[in-house]
Amino acid sequence: MAYFIQLIIEGLATGSIYGALALAIVLVNRATGLINFAQGGMAVLSTFIAYALFNAGAPLAVAVLGAVVFAFVLGAVLERVIVRPFERGDPDTAVVVTIGLFVLLGGLAAFLFGYEPQQFPSFFGAEALDLGGVFVSVRSLGTIVVLIVVVVLLQLLFRATKVGLAMRAVADNPQSASLSGLPVSRLLMFGWGLASVLGAIAGVLVAPQLFVSPGMLDFVLVYALAAAILGGLDSPLGAVVAAWFIGVVENLAAAYIDVIGNDLKIAVPFLIMIVVLIVRPQGLFGRKVVVRV
Amino acid sequence: MNPNTTWQKLTRNLWVRIAFGVAVGVVLIVLPLTQSKSINLQLSMMAVFAVAILGLNIVMGYAGQVSLGQSAFLGLGAYIAAYGVAEGWPIPVIFILCAVVPAIIGLLVALAAARLRGLALAMVTIALPIIGIPLAKRLREYTGGAQGTTVSWLKAPDWVDGILENDQWRYYVVLLIAVVMFLLARNLVNGRIGRAFRIVKENEAVAIAMGISPYRYKVLAFTIASLYGGVAGFMYLGIVQYTSPETLSFHTSINLVAAMVIGGAGSILGTIFAAIYFVLVPRLANEIDPSLTALISGTVLLAVLFLVPGGIVSVPRRIGQVVRAVRRRIGPPPPTNPPYPPASVAPGAESTEKKNERKRQGQ
Numbered sequence: 001m002a003y004f005i006q007l008i009i010e011g012l013a014t015g016s017i018y019g020a021l022a023l024a025i026v027l028v029n030r031a032t033g034l035i036n037f038a039q040g041g042m043a044v045l046s047t048f049i050a051y052a053l054f055n056a057g058a059p060l061a062v063a064v065l066g067a068v069v070f071a072f073v074l075g076a077v078l079e080r081v082i083v084r085p086f087e088r089g090d091p092d093t094a095v096v097v098t099i100g101l102f103v104l105l106g107g108l109a110a111f112l113f114g115y116e117p118q119q120f121p122s123f124f125g126a127e128a129l130d131l132g133g134v135f136v137s138v139r140s141l142g143t144i145v146v147l148i149v150v151v152v153l154l155q156l157l158f159r160a161t162k163v164g165l166a167m168r169a170v171a172d173n174p175q176s177a178s179l180s181g182l183p184v185s186r187l188l189m190f191g192w193g194l195a196s197v198l199g200a201i202a203g204v205l206v207a208p209q210l211f212v213s214p215g216m217l218d219f220v221l222v223y224a225l226a227a228a229i230l231g232g233l234d235s236p237l238g239a240v241v242a243a244w245f246i247g248v249v250e251n252l253a254a255a256y257i258d259v260i261g262n263d264l265k266i267a268v269p270f271l272i273m274i275v276v277l278i279v280r281p282q283g284l285f286g287r288k289v290v291v292r293v
Numbered sequence: 294m295n296p297n298t299t300w301q302k303l304t305r306n307l308w309v310r311i312a313f314g315v316a317v318g319v320v321l322i323v324l325p326l327t328q329s330k331s332i333n334l335q336l337s338m339m340a341v342f343a344v345a346i347l348g349l350n351i352v353m354g355y356a357g358q359v360s361l362g363q364s365a366f367l368g369l370g371a372y373i374a375a376y377g378v379a380e381g382w383p384i385p386v387i388f389i390l391c392a393v394v395p396a397i398i399g400l401l402v403a404l405a406a407a408r409l410r411g412l413a414l415a416m417v418t419i420a421l422p423i424i425g426i427p428l429a430k431r432l433r434e435y436t437g438g439a440q441g442t443t444v445s446w447l448k449a450p451d452w453v454d455g456i457l458e459n460d461q462w463r464y465y466v467v468l469l470i471a472v473v474m475f476l477l478a479r480n481l482v483n484g485r486i487g488r489a490f491r492i493v494k495e496n497e498a499v500a501i502a503m504g505i506s507p508y509r510y511k512v513l514a515f516t517i518a519s520l521y522g523g524v525a526g527f528m529y530l531g532i533v534q535y536t537s538p539e540t541l542s543f544h545t546s547i548n549l550v551a552a553m554v555i556g557g558a559g560s561i562l563g564t565i566f567a568a569i570y571f572v573l574v575p576r577l578a579n580e581i582d583p584s585l586t587a588l589i590s591g592t593v594l595l596a597v598l599f600l601v602p603g604g605i606v607s608v609p610r611r612i613g614q615v616v617r618a619v620r621r622r623i624g625p626p627p628p629t630n631p632p633y634p635p636a637s638v639a640p641g642a643e644s645t646e647k648k649n650e651r652k653r654q655g656q
Binding site: 035082085086091092093095096097099100101102103104105106107108110111114115214218219222225226229233263264266267270273274277278281 | 353357359405406408409412413415416417419420423424427428430431543547548550551554584585586587588589590591592594595598599602
């Protein structure tokens with residue numbers, strides 16, 4: 001039983017990392033209707049900034065803060081300079097643009113920092129807590145707490161601030177928002193910056209485990225995409241719940257179903273995703289889009 | 294004396310086309326006889342990836358469904374061929390299996406995935422290489438696990454002994470397959486099915502109104518793409534004589550998509566440019582600095598999307614557009630009337646903006 005609970009908590013922790021990146025994907029999708037394949041690449045580059053600052057002697061907190069600021073600027077600039085011209089164009093082309101960014105950012109990270117995986121320290125240390133026979137690492141608990149804090153902050157931003165209201169207005173109807181005098185262009189940049197920060201948080205959280213390398217988030221990105229689709233692509237809460245669900249289910253499946261094991265556990269979220277999408281094409285929490293011709 | 298129309302007239306002349314085709318054919322046939330083994334290898338690889346990219350172009354460029362799983366079918370074809378060679382099956386049987394089995398798998402995936410709106414399909418297709426790699430490692434007795442399988446086959450037969458080396462023979466085999474696959478694809482996209490693909494890409498509601506089921510044609514396009522991927526896998530094993538889980542790599546899929554867009558989406562000729570780009574540019578980038586490869590491909594892809602969205606194949610047309618735009622801005626307007634009336638939007642036609650908006654919402 002203790003082992004079972006441990007598996008669930010570890011699953012929630014990995015799920016939280018997928019969730020942070022899934023949230024980023026959902027934010028971008030809500031704001032600009034795009035699926036950003038470069039979200040992982042942006043996060044990797046930001047994580048490398050944290051790594052570089054830390055190695056230059058900055059305290060860990062400062063290094064992470066630097067990465068967050070860098071991520072925000074990177075997201076905003078990429079939206080304005082590269083993605084903007086394609087936003088209202090053909091969505092297939094826009095996807096290829098983000099794929100191009102994915103390749104470019106990965107290449108940039110490799111060029112600047114090399115392919116060699118680098119160590120990165122954790123905020124939470126490596127100890128484990130004994131909670132009545134259940135051993136839980138502080139890192140797992142910390143990761144889960146960070147994601148919950150992020151979700152609460154995002155909800156506050158969207159529900160209780162004017163910027164959040166304006167962002168929701170732009171997501172809902174950019175034309176009306178623009179006609180009501182909202183600075184749509186700046187809000188889109190802000191939305192991308194915010195999404196990029198979420199990615200950076202995911203990157204910094206997972207870096208101690210996976211090490212920092214240009215391809216470190218490739219798999220996390222795939223899981224995050226699965227979570228975002230499963231949650232419905234326009235529901236932040238749905239994305240987080242789906243990410244946790246994926247994290248837990250794949251952990252349990254790997255532990256208890258012999259055929260799956262550790263190497264094939266990545267198939268589990270996709271099988272779930274395909275089954276769910278066949279039953280509910282709009283995802284678990286998504287709105288059904290009805291389009292007039 | 295407009296250079297653009299002269300160029301168009303020239304390219305539309307039947308005799309010019311035939312002469313050009315014959316010239317290209319002669320070059321393709323003579324080239325391997327004169328070149329080194331490594332050049333022949335690269336030429337053969339271009340034929341291999343041309344077929345893989347052609348499949349991708351049918352599903353993405355013509356039917357408008359983003360697929361990031363093409364490398365999975367390439368790998369599947371290569372593995373089937375490797376298994377068949379190890380078991381000593383006759384080569385025609387291997388070839389048919391390499392085409393049919395990936396097509397069936399693609400059909401099954403598409404039956405589920407094509408139900409999804411918009412880009413969700415892209416994300417389901419990502420799963421194929423991602424799951425395929427651990428699966429290939431797991432099924433060790435068939436695939437050779439992480440080390441992969443090496444085979445020795447498709448050698449020059451006895452009757453060309455002393456005339457053709459193995460590499461030259463293999464080049465001719467893959468070239469022949471590629472030419473046949475290209476002719477089939479050309480007929481497909483120019484025919485009824487190709488027109489249906491284009492309508493599904495353009496506007497699914499219109500397709501339904503015309504009695505064309507978008508679902509069925511998406512499934513068909515994806516199945517054909519898988520078949521092409523499998524055939525490319527057969528060719529790949531013929532040239533490389535080795536396959537490993539790396540063949541399926543997700544990055545190969547991404548690079549195939551990038552190359553297809555750079556060459557020209559929705560263009561058969563563009564596919565050839567795409568294959569040349571796919572094989573040549575990483576090699577050139579590698580010569581400069583191996584760590585630059587990804588940076589260069591990303592930059593080229595974005596530059597193409599910004600400057601020539603139609604890909605390399607549209608460069609002449611794009612230059613014409615730019616030249617005309619510049620002339621209009623700096624010089625006096627040309628004295629003669631344009632040969633065609635200026636294109637105007639038909640009263641009932643919807644704006645591109647509206648169309649894209651609808652497409653984004655997954656209709």
